[in-house]
Amino acid sequence: MAKLTLPAEEWMYRGHAACPGCGPALAMRLLLKGLGPRTILAIPACCWTVIATPFPTTALAVAVLDNPIESTGASLAGLRAAADALGLADVTVAGFAGDGGTADIGLQALSGMLERRTDAIFVMYDNEGYMNTGVQRSGATPQGAWTTTTPVAGTRRGKREPKKEIMEVVLAHHPSYAATANPAFPEDLVRKAERARAARGPRFLHILAPCPPGWRFSSEETIALGRLATETGLFPLYEVEDGVYRITRPYGTLKPVDEYVRAQGRFRHWTDAEIRELGAQARAGWERLCRRERETAAVARPPPIPLTA
Amino acid sequence: MTREVLSGNHAQSHAVRLARAQVISAYPITPQTTIVEKLAEFVATGALEAQLIEVESEHSALQAVVSASALGARTYTATSSQGLLLMHELLHWAAGLRAPIVMGVVNRAVAPPWNIGADHTDTMSQRDTGWIQFYPESNQEVLDTVLVAYRLAETAEVRLPVMVSEDAFYLSHTVEPVDVPEPEIVDRFLPPRTGHAILVPGTVGRLGSFTGPDRYVEFRRELARASAQVPRVLPEVEEEYRRLTGRSHGGALPTYRAEGADAVLVTMGTMTTTARTVVDELRAAGQRVGLAKLRLFRPFPDTELRRLAATVDRLGVVDRSYTFGASGAAATEVQAALYRGPHRPLVAGFLAGVGGRDVTPAHIRRMFAELLGPADPEPRWADLAPLEVDVHG
């Protein structure tokens, strides 16, 4: 197995308050390796409010400002404006929000920040539900997943509606840089964080962040599950820079989704037919992405980036 | 100093220009809009060097200035009515983070039904959020109070956000001559803000955070302590402003002909001007009446009120808003402040001018007459339409 080539510096301390196997904790650790110590982080109400540990301690080696769950986008705008006004032009202004604080209650402020082309990075860590409040459904919860508010009981079989496609929403704002990332592919994640840091204007990262207690899997499976999410085509890794798509983990053939589904208690009630249907959706999504990569390749392309992961 | 004919809103804009606000963020709502339009013009022409963030909601406007203020910038926002209500959650954040933001609020009625007239329901329903609240009476007072507000907000022992209110249209859209101080004078009064110690890029620190009951209580008590500094700091700040500009507006509760009065009316905002002329008129007719202007509503000027209560047997308090379930907020606060003091005059509450209804000299005369008549502490609507209006359609 090849050795990982990640920056050695850590900007997240041991002694944080995350659950064992926490995807969001890994996401933060890797993200900060890419963003570096001159980062100001806006964190809304979410699991990370707690993971960062209570006053007067902190698990993060960067400056952090808390904000309400719905206003991270606006906080970034204020931080950027103040940084510019105060001659702190070199700081990286970034938000780190859950899927609820991004795609549901945080969507308005996110849209405002993207539309105004705020020079900042919005990171959504996607644990596919409101986990801090005890595993409730969010717009980013996948169809058919059990949560405490989408029970599997009586006539109900988990969440009825499909997952909100936040990348489509974000890309409709034409950000200067947007990418998906996954802590199971750490070098890809760190490289995207570095690229996001280097770009100017509104930037967005969608990081998959498996949640052992919320998805009902055992905590040592986080990386294996994360890998499967990408290798099945359910969570493809790509980046979009100035409208040009680039798949950063290309696959000739996708793995079947069975193993991914069967490893998670939130899908325990699924039938084989339902799993087949998800597999078909994953393939369709992957093909759509490949098409977009081909179609946008004609547009003026930024310099190629070597694949490292 | 130059003398300009300005609306209350433009007086506010000029004050923000003179304060050299660095980050401004706002969302349009009548009658606040002209404040921000003027500021946008100042920024466009270079008269003010500031970052102007045209956000997608008031909620985001206040978040943007809270974050900018947390990083150390001098900030400003303005709103009215529904916009202020939408900001509610962030109002607590601003005070809790000790962000010295100054906000202009053009007091406007709250829907339903939609109404854009002067009414204090918007700010009264935010009185427990930790913000300092001023209610000026004239456009000159608006300009001066905004500048005083910045100095007060940024005083180390205080470091709290401040609202400077304007009665919709009576101030916001009515012009009068206003003395605009020279920038050099204001610079001497209001030096650049010193940065915030907690949120420093490149260093470890967290502003906001979370705590259990083991520490939360002390955070709250710190807020209470900061607020308790205002009665001491405000007169000092106003005295310095007076030294530089020759103007002072009399602290938290300026009085007018209240000495030896049988009855004193406590008013807020623009109706004070009307009441002052009525006091002169009644005094000329031999009636011993006076006036007290509740200029600072938060923190509530308990001490000044108790001093006033020692000299008068009857106090009338006029509220330009109805606080559901409890009548008028100012009347209730006055009663509460005096109950804890040694002198407890009769306190009668009047509701008047709600939703922009004009409060005329006739209304004020009637209030004084009732106040001097048989003792009756029950709150009353002082200006209901004479004909029964069927609001049920």
Ligand SMILES: Cc1ncc(C[n+]2csc(CCOP(=O)(O)OP(=O)(O)O)c2C)c(N)n1
């Ligand atoms: C206005 C408001 N509504 C609700 C909450 C309660 N709340 C705190 S965290 C949270 C869940 C957030 O979910 P998400 O953004 O997906 O992050 P996660 O908890 O999954 O990390 C909620 C609903 C709140 N803090 N503020």
